[in-house]
Amino acid sequence: MAATPLHVTDDKPNRPASVTQQVAARPYLSVAGHTDVGKVREKNEDTFVVADLTGGTLLEGAPHARFDVGERGVLLAVSDGMGGAAAGEVASALVVETLTRAMKDAAPETPRDALMNDAIQRAHRAVWDEAKRESKKMGATLTAVFVHAGQAFIAEVGDSRAYLIRAGKMCQLTHDQSMVQMLVDTGIIEPDQAEHSPIRNVILQAMGN
Template sequence: MAASAEGPEEAQESRQEPAGLYLDYGYGSHVGLRRELNEDSSVITDTLFAVADGMGGHEAGEVASALAVQTLADGWNRAEGRVSRDQIQAYLGEADQRIREATDSKAGTTVSGALLEDHEDGLSWVVFNIGDSRTYLYEQAELRQLTRDHSQVQDMFDSGLITAEELHSHPQRNVITRALGAGEMWDADFTTAAVRAGQRLMICSDGLSGELTDDEIGRILGAGRNAQDTVDWLIHQSLRAGGRDNVTVVVVDVQQQDVQQQDARQQDVQQHDSPKQDGPPQED
């Protein structure tokens, strides 16, 4: 599958088979109830997923977020999907430069996402973050935020100046301290997590995390719906909670193939690869 950088209103579900596992994913975006433009963008590939939340107004934020995800998609395609952590940082540096040139440094964007990386000792998520878009991991009925917000209120909370409850309501909650295309800080934070069957990874803009609590998000992620239905439900609930900002959500499920699935897929591959088949080669 070629990488695709998505605009605000796209949604679909697909799958890939890494080492006996397969990924089901869904994604979607909504302008919200109080904004005229959707400045969020996302990139969806077989192994790389990310959400960017632009800022700058007058369509400049939309340009910034689109350039961020397009640069990631372009890099993934050039590398034919074999991307490392160092390459992600290089792509982000390239995106920063492209945004500054396109907007005269008057717009910026957050970006958060995850890369599925295959090592000798197994698969891992390489999670990256700039700004206050977030990546979460839901596993064994527990929700864990894998990223730390680069925001003024997060710094205040870490310093003990405000409470966890004030994070959602503080007047400075939208002031970020790190972004692509603007300011002096744009390096990403990275973290890793082992990949296991049964995991559910979620990436979102602050249009979701600013409206729903972690408990509310965890309840929806754990309700047993498939990835795309879960995305749609999360977006719906964020709108019901106020919809004050654009909201974009990506959900990726890690699932184990059973024996019958693996046999069926192997048979399908053999059928397509058989030199005895008549006519032109078929494509999936």
């Protein structure tokens, strides 16, 4: 995201040519999205969205896009579904769709932290209700970033990670809510052991569960 002021020279005859005005440039996002089914599963249970909450633009199908961050901000979210049959892909799609709709429909004066919390709770409830209605076990992870007014608000449920890449260095911003991460945190196993653990896919928190 860039928010560097734009310098424009004013050459009007009634002012010195050296006078420079500083015009604030809108922050913008350059984004790309891709998901792949991988080599293990037959169905892709991942869903992602990039939503301009001001103009209503969604990154759907296009590999990349660039747009200004408007007054209502931008939502970026990814969800990894869990469950048998088609339950996983249903859960992840429901999480992303409900989250996006809740963020877009919220009153403009809603505080930013409350806006994101309320939207996540609605998405969680939507998956819970769908699982009860269909008598299926389903859930999903969620990692969401809400970019607004030069700040990024990050939320995570599960173990889908968010990273920051700056000056050639990559930093993990989220903390996995997983069994192996808990074992690492308590000193029972080392991080390299967690990568190969047979329980590395067991998470402690999930949307709808």
